Amino acid sequence: MLGTMLYGPNDIRFEDVAQPTILHPTDAVIRVTAACVCGSDLWPYRGLQAHDAPMPMGHEYCGIVEEVGSAVKTIRPGQFVIGSFFASDNTCPHCQHGYQSSCQNREFVGGAQAPMLRVPLADGTLVATPEIPSADLIPSLLAVSDVMGTGWFAADAANVRPGATAVVVGDGAVGLLAVLSAKLMGAERIIAMSRHPDRQAIARQLGATNIVEERGEDGIARIRDLTKGVGADSVLECVGTAQSMDQALKVVRPGGFTSFVGVPHGVELRGEDLFFYHVHLHGGPAPVRRFLPDLIAKVWDKQINPGLVFDLDLPLAQVADAYRAMDERRAIKAILRP
Amino acid sequence: MLGTMLYGPNDIRFEDVAQPTILHPTDAVIRVTAACVCGSDLWPYRGLQAHDAPMPMGHEYCGIVEEVGSAVKTIRPGQFVIGSFFASDNTCPHCQHGYQSSCQNREFVGGAQAPMLRVPLADGTLVATPEIPSADLIPSLLAVSDVMGTGWFAADAANVRPGATAVVVGDGAVGLLAVLSAKLMGAERIIAMSRHPDRQAIARQLGATNIVEERGEDGIARIRDLTKGVGADSVLECVGTAQSMDQALKVVRPGGFTSFVGVPHGVELRGEDLFFYHVHLHGGPAPVRRFLPDLIAKVWDKQINPGLVFDLDLPLAQVADAYRAMDERRAIKAILRP
DSSP: OOOEEETTTTTEEEEEEOOOOOOOOOOEEEEEEEEOOOGGGGHHHHHHHOSSSEEEOOEEEEEEEEEOOOTTOOOOHHHHOOOOOOOOOOOOOHTTTGGGOTTTTTTEOOOOSSSEEESSSEEEEOOOSSOOOGGHHHHHHHHHHTTTHHHHHHHTTTTTOOTEEEEEOSHHHHHHHOOOHHHTOSEEEEEEEEHHHHHHHHHHHHHEEEEEOOOHHHHHHHHHTTTTTTTTEEEEOSSHHHHHHHHHHHSSEEEEEEEEEEEOOOOOHHHHHHHTOOOOEOOOSOOOHHHHHHHHHHHHSSOOOOOGGOOEEEGGGHHHHHHHHHHHHHHOOEEOOO | OOEEEEETTEEEEEEEEEOOOOOOOEEEEEEEEEOOOOOOGHHHHTTTOOOSSSEOOOEEEEEEEEEEEEEOOOOOTTTTEOOOOOEOOOHHHHHHOOOGGOTTTTTEOOSSSEEEESSSSSSHHOOSSOOOOOGHHHHHHHHHHHHHHHHHHHHHHTOOTOOOOEEOOSSHHHHHHHHHHHHHOOOEEEEEEOHHHHHHHHHHHHTTTTEEEOHHHHHHHHHHHHHHHHHTTEEEEEEEEEBHHHHHHEEEEEEEEEEEEEOBBBBBEEEEHHHHOOEEEESOOOOOHHHHHHHHHHTTTTSGGGGGGGGEEEGGGGOOOOOOOOHTTSOOEEEEEE
């Protein structure tokens, strides 16, 4: 089959790769209905993160189960399933605490930008929908696989509560869905930091009540001003750079909560600063598996439509175009159809 | 009057200082019944923290109100009161959220190692006992002014829950009272990191179920072993060094909570590490004022006896001896009587 490989900076190839098979009795192989390009795929694409080359790409997926290993008990061929970027057994102590992305047996799921995908620990990782979804639900079901689950974790980890003032740093797909998540959790005021009119419009559509275009010290001053000098209750950092983290920590009120859900690149924090910020800080790879049943149900019932972050819909064979469009910020997020 | 001044490393002088007076209408002046030396006093004493010299020392105190300013409404002369190291108005947004040590009008209370002390924002800062306490209660009432309140915050910020496994890093007075606090909050297993037999004995008396003597990588391995490789639910970092923070972050389970309550000195944290530790991190200057009513009541009702951390009882005039004994770790904590 043809799958997506990254050879080096800006070098995405759609080429012959081995068809996945059951390697362990707990595996499933799924036929991918839709996959997409993640903001985190852009780090190695831009040469900003070391990686093996060539590397199979893609970790967001939904599709139909083709085959399962002999030890798989609950997932069955023919089901439509959604999983997350870390396979998890969903039974170890970390999973039981709701941190499936730190599962003691976790395994990164790579190679989803392809027609077929092997998913380890299928029973723990995959969640089946009630039936085969209609086509209009596919983008939103795909979104819960990572970007919506990550936005939701950003709001959850930042302890968004009814009536809260929340700030979302970052207007990528995760940031936009973090706005939606904060809204669903009852935030009264949601300040989105964004400089792009098209993304501002989506942020407003999803629940943002204020937009701050300024960055750095100016952005911090603007938010301090909007919160009457108090700072926000919850700050959702959805970028992962030193600048975005600095902003996120300087606009939270003492005793407030800052979450961070993008792998930090070049972020160094001084203990003394964190001490006097008096912030609750929590982040990490989103334990999407914890949220999948609830988020799938919300999509199924059409309470939420996170698929609207996909503003570029391409056949999988044009995956290189999808990377280019996202790298150049011409697209928020690309959905790929095998 | 004679008060305590720090001139430079190891240079504590008990010398003539101005008697405090009401400077602002919201001030009170109290006659200090007892004060003490804080672990944090040792940073500048050891020359490890820049400071103005000479600097009036002491920020833990209890005593009888001598005089109040014209705007003070609830605190009255003759009351026995306890306050914290940060004066707070107890009405601003940060105070209302329970973060009085980040009060918008906070003011550091210095100079408590003296017979008389000016306390700003008296109504917001001081809490009076039901009546004048008997002598046996004085050490424990003094302890809630900082060291017990800080140990309590360590447990609170580390989200200690009934049945939890907690690790306490540091066997100073705060660490020991963090053990007591974790016990009171229902931790089932409390692992105290301590290399000193006398302190281990106190830790056990206060509720520690396990002692780990090893430090650094060995200590981390030992705790991983004791928790079957899972890590602890709650880790209470009560030291403030790079090594102690490193230990605290490496023994918490993913999704667990690490608190830090001593001003970090030389602590740098990599964002990527915090991301993959998956830890909840919270710390800062303990908002002791939040806990004062409850902790005073617990002492008054003899439910707790945090005063047992005082193992050196000296007349205030011997304050330099108290610093020396604590610096050389001959004493856990010294109480000073004017």
